[in-house]
Amino acid sequence: MFLRCDQTPQWPGLKARFSHEGKRLDLRQAFADDAQRFAHFSQAAPHLFADLSKNLWDRPTEALLLDMARSCCLEQHRDAMLHGEPINTTEGRAVLHTLLRRPAGRVLPGDLPGIAPALAEVHATLDAMLAFADRMRADDGITDVVNIGIGGSDLGPHMAVLALDACRAPGKRFHFVSNADGHELAGVLRLLRPQSTLFLVASKTFTTAETMTNARSCLAWFAGQGGADVARHFVALTAQPDAAKALGITRSFGFWDWVGGRYSLWSSIGLALAISIGAAGFRGLLAGGHAMDEHFRTAPLAANLPVRLGLLDVWYRNFHGFTSRCVAPYHAGLRRWSAYLQQLEMESNGKRVSASGYALAYATSPVLWGEPGTNGQHAFFQMLHQGSDVLPLEIVAVRKPAHPLVGHHDQVLANALAQAQALMVGKASDDGHHHFPGNRPSTFLLLEALTPESLGALIALQEHRVFVSGALWGINSFDQWGVELGKVLARDLQQRLASGDTSGLDASTAGLLHRLRG
Numbered sequence: 280m281f282l283r284c285d286q287t288p289q290w291p292g293l294k295a296r297f298s299h300e301g302k303r304l305d306l307r308q309a310f311a312d313d314a315q316r317f318a319h320f321s322q323a324a325p326h327l328f329a330d331l332s333k334n335l336w337d338r339p340t341e342a343l344l345l346d347m348a349r350s351c352c353l354e355q356h357r358d359a360m361l362h363g364e365p366i367n368t369t370e371g372r373a374v375l376h377t378l379l380r381r382p383a384g385r386v387l388p389g390d391l392p393g394i395a396p397a398l399a400e401v402h403a404t405l406d407a408m409l410a411f412a413d414r415m416r417a418d419d420g421i422t423d424v425v426n427i428g429i430g431g432s433d434l435g436p437h438m439a440v441l442a443l444d445a446c447r448a449p450g451k452r453f454h455f456v457s458n459a460d461g462h463e464l465a466g467v468l469r470l471l472r473p474q475s476t477l478f479l480v481a482s483k484t485f486t487t488a489e490t491m492t493n494a495r496s497c498l499a500w501f502a503g504q505g506g507a508d509v510a511r512h513f514v515a516l517t518a519q520p521d522a523a524k525a526l527g528i529t530r531s532f533g534f535w536d537w538v539g540g541r542y543s544l545w546s547s548i549g550l551a552l553a554i555s556i557g558a559a560g561f562r563g564l565l566a567g568g569h570a571m572d573e574h575f576r577t578a579p580l581a582a583n584l585p586v587r588l589g590l591l592d593v594w595y596r597n598f599h600g601f602t603s604r605c606v607a608p609y610h611a612g613l614r615r616w617s618a619y620l621q622q623l624e625m626e627s628n629g630k631r632v633s634a635s636g637y638a639l640a641y642a643t644s645p646v647l648w649g650e651p652g653t654n655g656q657h658a659f660f661q662m663l664h665q666g667s668d669v670l671p672l673e674i675v676a677v678r679k680p681a682h683p684l685v686g687h688h689d690q691v692l693a694n695a696l697a698q699a700q701a702l703m704v705g706k707a708s709d710d711g712h713h714h715f716p717g718n719r720p721s722t723f724l725l726l727e728a729l730t731p732e733s734l735g736a737l738i739a740l741q742e743h744r745v746f747v748s749g750a751l752w753g754i755n756s757f758d759q760w761g762v763e764l765g766k767v768l769a770r771d772l773q774q775r776l777a778s779g780d781t782s783g784l785d786a787s788t789a790g791l792l793h794r795l796r797g
């Protein structure tokens with residue numbers, strides 16, 4: 280059994296450190312006292328550079344956090360995941376999204392026996408999927424690609440297709456339909472012609488109600504518009520190809536139950552992205568992810584970026600008591616970044632019981648939220664600078680733009696830098712309205728350029744940082760039972776909306792149902 284963070288000898292030490300020094304730490308003073316603060320709290324990692332120095336911690340605190348990670352056997356936890364142990368205990372599954380980006384034939388010391396054959400299957404499926412992607416990419420008869428999926432079967436490919444728009448196949452449009460609300464699908468269908476559209480029905484389980492409703496409507500629309508050849512125009516991306524066949528979709532690309540939905544961009548679920556950026560680009564994404572996996576696997580804890588970020592997350596959540604993290608990508612292509620991270624972190628670590636089912640006495644996942652910079656600055660950054668709560672900010676900036684327009688990118692980068700600076704430095708004024716308290720924390724992640732490789736590394740960094748905080752909190756980061764109750768009740772209420780039966784319902788639900796029936 281691994282220790283949870285609160286069972287370690289460092290936990291009381293961290294509590295004491297927070298009440299004596301931690302809560303009083305002033306970043307301006309900390310920089311004045313330590314000429315090496317930036318050097319110590321910043322580091323390179325594959326494809327990116329991270330500055331953690333404008334955060335409310337110091338070296339002794341970080342050292343205690345690292346010792347706590349050692350007491351929790353974080354490295355053994357990590358290796359258990361990488362080697363294929365069934366660490367998703369409530370579902371009895373391994374957690375092997377890292378295998379999806381491992382080079383063919385690569386064996387790690389400690390791999391369980393099933394890993395080598397699984398890796399061979401991964402590459403056979405990847406090769407077939409990417410060959411298909413390149414065919415579709417080169418096929419001028421296909422102008423529109425529609426990804427139908429929700430949650431992990433939407434957020435990853437959607438975010439990444441937008442982020443890597445500079446690599447998009449010329450002449451192709453990409454659409455993402457996730458909501459069961461017909462307004463979304465109807466708006467997309469209006470733009471399409473059946474003979475030039477490729478529908479990708481993305482669902483690990485092939486049971487998700489929203490996706491099944493949208494897939495059926497697309498099949499009906501296709502037939503209604505005189506579309507022929509469903510086999511050419513519909514592809515399923517699923518771990519349940521038989522369920523896809525039952526719906527009439529014969530071509531499918533598979534993946535495995537050890538790939539969680541929110542970790543599935545790297546699998547066949549990434550087909551929309553692969554068509555957009557091509558096989559070579561998709562392999563670049565995998566290579567970037569793998570480079571970060573290797574960093575996570577081999578770097579000493581004190582120089583391991585996902586570990587340092589995960590420890591900072593625990594320090595902020597459990598000692599400072601910060602309830603959220605604002606994410607601000609300073610790149611318009613990353614406009615779905617916060618939505619993507621919301622599922623990754625909040626569905627993974629939004630848990631109130633330990634892996635063995637006991638109620639925890641401390642807080643877990645923060646709320647993640649945000650918008651691209653500079654837009655957020657003109658909306659909610661007011662609260663970051665002068666609000667009553669301290670809200671840590673995480674900036675992603677990209678040094679080189681992928682467009683030739685003069686005068687734009689410097690403005691964007693200067694704003695990213697200015698926000699982090701302003702939050703920390705503040706500005707004293709006797710007039711309260713003009714007073715900026717400063718000492719507000721931010722993390723700065725910097726990519727050289729937004730490429731498949733750097734995006735892959737950035738995503739894998741976030742996956743592993745979520746793993747680190749989840750492991751220290753002692754929770755199962757890989758199940759999501761909290762989404763089930765609403766699904767069951769929605770099925771019941773859909774029938775009641777038709778029948779009008781309100782028996783056994785609470786008065787509010789019954790009253791609203793009555794109104795919804797009109």
Ligand SMILES: O=P(O)(O)OC[C@H]1O[C@H](O)[C@H](O)[C@@H](O)[C@@H]1O
Nearest residue numbers: 430431432482483484487540762
């Ligand atoms: O890919 P699917 O099986 O359709 O699942 C889509 C999504 O819905 C589920 O309810 C989960 O909350 C998500 O983790 C998952 O990504």
